[in-house]
Amino acid sequence: MSIAVFPSQKLQPRHLQLQAIVYVRQSTPRQVLENQESTRRQYQLAERARQLGWPTPQVQVIDDDLGLSGASSHQRGGFQRLVAAIGLGEVGMVLVTEVSRLSRSNSDWHRVIELCAVFRTLIADEDGIYDPQDPNDRLLLGVKGTLFAAELHILRARMRGNLLNKARRGELALRLPVGYRRLGDGSVVLDPEEEVRQTLTRIVERFAVLRNARAVQRELNDQRLRMPRLIQVGADAGKLVWVQPTYQMIQQVLTSPVYAGVFVYGRRKLEMAPGDPPTLNERRRPIEEWDIVVPGVYPAYLTYDQYLRNRQQLRDNMYNFAKKGRGAPREGPALLQGLMLCGRCGRRMTVSHGGEYRRYECRRAQLDYAASPCQSFPVRHLDAAVEVILLEAMQPATLETTLQAFAVLDRERRELDRHWQLRIERARYETDRAQRQYDAVEPENRSVARTLEARWNTALQALEKLQAEYAVLQRTELRPLEGTD
Template sequence: MSDKIGAQHLSRKAMLYVRQSSPHQVLHNQESQRLQYAMRQRLEQLGWNEIEVIDEDLGQSAAGNARRSGFERMVAEVSLGKVGAVAAREVSRFARNSREWQQLVEVCRVVDTLLVDHETVYAPRQSNDRLLLGLKGSLNEYELDLLRQRSAEARLAKAQRGELVITAPVGFVKTDDQRLEKDPDLRVQEAIGLVFTKFQQLGTARQVLLWFLEEDLQLPARHTDGRVAWKRPSYATIHSLLTHPVYGGAYTYGKTEQSASFDGLVTKKRVRRKPRQEWIALIPDSHEGYIGWEAFQQIGRQLAANSSRDLGAAKRGAALLAGLLRCRRCGRKLTVRYTGREHDVLRYSCVRGWMDQGEPRCIAFGGIPVDEAIGQQVLRVVAPAGREAAVLASLQQERQRDEVHAALERDLAAAQYQARRAGKQFDACDPDNRLVADELERRWNTALTEVRAIEARLADQSSAGEGAASVDEFAELAADLDAVWNSLGCDAALKKRIVRTLIEEVVADCEAEAGEIVLTVHWKGGVHTELRLPRRRRGQMNHTSAPAVEAVRSLARLCSDDVIAGVLNRNGIRTGRGNRWTRERVVSLRNYHKIACHDRQRCDEEGWLKLIEAADLVGVSTATLRLAIERGEIPGEHPLPDGPWVINRADLETEAAKRLRERAQRSTRTPAKPGSSQKNLGFLSTSNNEAV
């Protein structure tokens, strides 16, 4: 028994502190636990009868980063003077940092508590023991730092050689020799490869996400336990696949770093993503990727360009040149504004200098005529390759159907496997054990329901592919690119991508004296084109032509504003500013010229009829009535060549109308019919399979 142990120490209890640094040590280093618990016999030999074991900090590090409730409770008990000795196998079990170690030693000195390890007994009130404890605490802290430094250096050297693989991302598996290989599951491989294929076709991560959601396809995700699960994709999932260098066949390490900050209460850790030049390791072509390294870098550049403030990805707005127009005077990019009640009036303006630095405004002009002029230039460039583009579009459409069909077939194969597996489990169980059999039967039914759902989707996808456009139909569209480009159903984002593929940028300026907008188009191949468009001067009014106003006045008796706008556009008539007609513009024209809107009740009261209604009222065919109106026998109006006739009921109750009806009834001409001797071509009818 040590002479440092007195009666005042034995009258109080002893506390045995047991700790291991990590859960792995708790599970696998059982011998260390037994040695620490064996310290209880040493305390009994030293004379203590009441011994409390504190082992709630098993698996917690003593470096000071983690909160140790057991250590805190032990220090609290010592501070109250209830403990005569605190023991551990080694004093390093108490603490590995100076703050907690010095706190424990100082508290033990004040209340006269001994520290005991497997070698000796320390009395903190004695200067020699206090000095020895201080040296041991410093050595314990230094030893931990040295171990950390050696471990970090070894880890860093292994990472720089590309041999440190911690976890395998989805789509890969880690081999025994610390390498990455593609997941052997072909369904996983082809699903991830489809993400890169669709990005190369669509150009943005968001469009890839929308395509997957539209086709209702899933992507693999890896759980923390290593299992692969199939989930509905999100933008973060798509972006992570497109930006992770591992899918380009490169090994990376050290892409992020942690920094700690103290907010007055707790220490918070923040993770910062480092730029590529600061990564610890980047080794291209270290394993087989889902895409080549050069193609992966091109995807990174495309994503950066999509998020750039200067250009960015093609948006859904109507502005065709958003991000492409640059001011010739100051060199800044022009911004886009949408005005009007429906936000359909487009205007480009150079206002960044005024907004950011208070400089005078540079230029501003209407965007619709500029977009139309650039669109015509683009059509002029792409028209010679229209036929080839039609063939490629047809092939792309067929390839997209094949991609969806292949993905659904992979899903079906996986679902059928799960159904067979569930069926085998159900067949293998004891039918009398209903608690197990009912659950296995439910799982089997769920798997079979999933199989039937995927089979139905496959059938729908196959039937939808039968009605797809053919190569000839695409060729017809290519022959009339102008109509396709200006159609209301043409996607604005698609037109923007076409323009950005061909045009580098457009430099714009306004010449006040000439009253023109000067556009210099810089094409991708290095060719430059200058366009000069007339610009409305201050005080100058662009009126709609008088014939167009009279046509609207006549059509308003029979047609709504939407129909009038369609008729005007079909006849190639534009507004005074050269814009296409919309319902709002027709309403504005009527209000300005005081033309009443269409009212069905007033139309019936005044007796306005269309050609077919008037023909029914007279009792003749529409062709007969139309010819009579053209000859001047019956009054009628035809405001536009490709539009409806406007006829009043009162003009059909005249003697001329009666004579027309009688003449039509006396006519002996009958529609042409085949004679009995006329031979047929022998086509079979689809209804009764008889020759017609």
């Protein structure tokens, strides 16, 4: 009678009747590419399982989690498959090069140990074979898991310390908004394309005049201007595209400290939200809570004082959402629309539009508490009085003010004209490039020639459309002002 001899007394025949699972994991995609020897060692554990007595069909390799951190099991599908197989009693042994491959989270690791103890599953690493049912092995596995979790904390603290030290010098390479380019040596310069720089400068200057981000957006749309957008991810990363302006794009230009030349780290904070599993939510922090602020790091489109004034103006415009907001400048038939305050309760008065004669009204108490309105009076009487006062105040400087207004309007007209010239120049370049590509293809290659010809025709049509729109603008908005050179 022959007796089978096993490499370890912990390894029993019942284990060999079940599966041996080799769990393979690398923490980041970069490690998968650069630390290939570590990955190769993990795959070689399948050969060790066969040497221990498992037939090849019963050796399974789970490598779904290559490139994923072991700090959490939330997104690790391979780890979840392994735990499910252990819970079904299908696993005789789990093989890893070190227990940190399974998890660097104490909670996840101790659950695995308890599950293996219940279903009598062995755990093996390069140091030996462990039976979670054995108190000594269970203690050793728990200590190893605790050490690897502590190691992760130390590594994170070390890396974050290095990151913060670099951020305090303003040298941390953060993602740049449109209008900037990072050179090969790490330095940051303004975008070399003039049209990009002019568009961003125009947004800043028009907000200084209009004091309303939505009004800037409407003006750009009325003038059929586009805003640049830099694609950050994907196959087209780094490509510049021109799109219709949105309010969010305008607001980003006005609120990003990068455009004021300031490096900021810690504008947002991650907060843990309860749940199963818990989720992380990103919250914007007020300017006084920013962790690191280093001025003068980037070339600027506006000064830092202008940037702070823009942020304050945007907060003041949030009348309906901020307790102390003043409200945005508004257009309407009343001269003091959006400016009039009730002398009794201090609330902002509105303008009635229902009747033939418009009135300033304070109806907040009536709307909120069903009380009587504070007061109301016709628009025409107050506006007439304000007009007289305003004209009397402006009378001594009427000529000078008029000349200054003409100069400002003429400068704006010239800037808009330059912007359209740059758009046409860019469209002409795209047309010429499409023509060069079409001319370079061999005539026999008809499928490619047809595609390039269609692209050339599309560029020609876009150029013609821009030139037609520009011609209309030259007869209307871009026409020289009377009284100017």
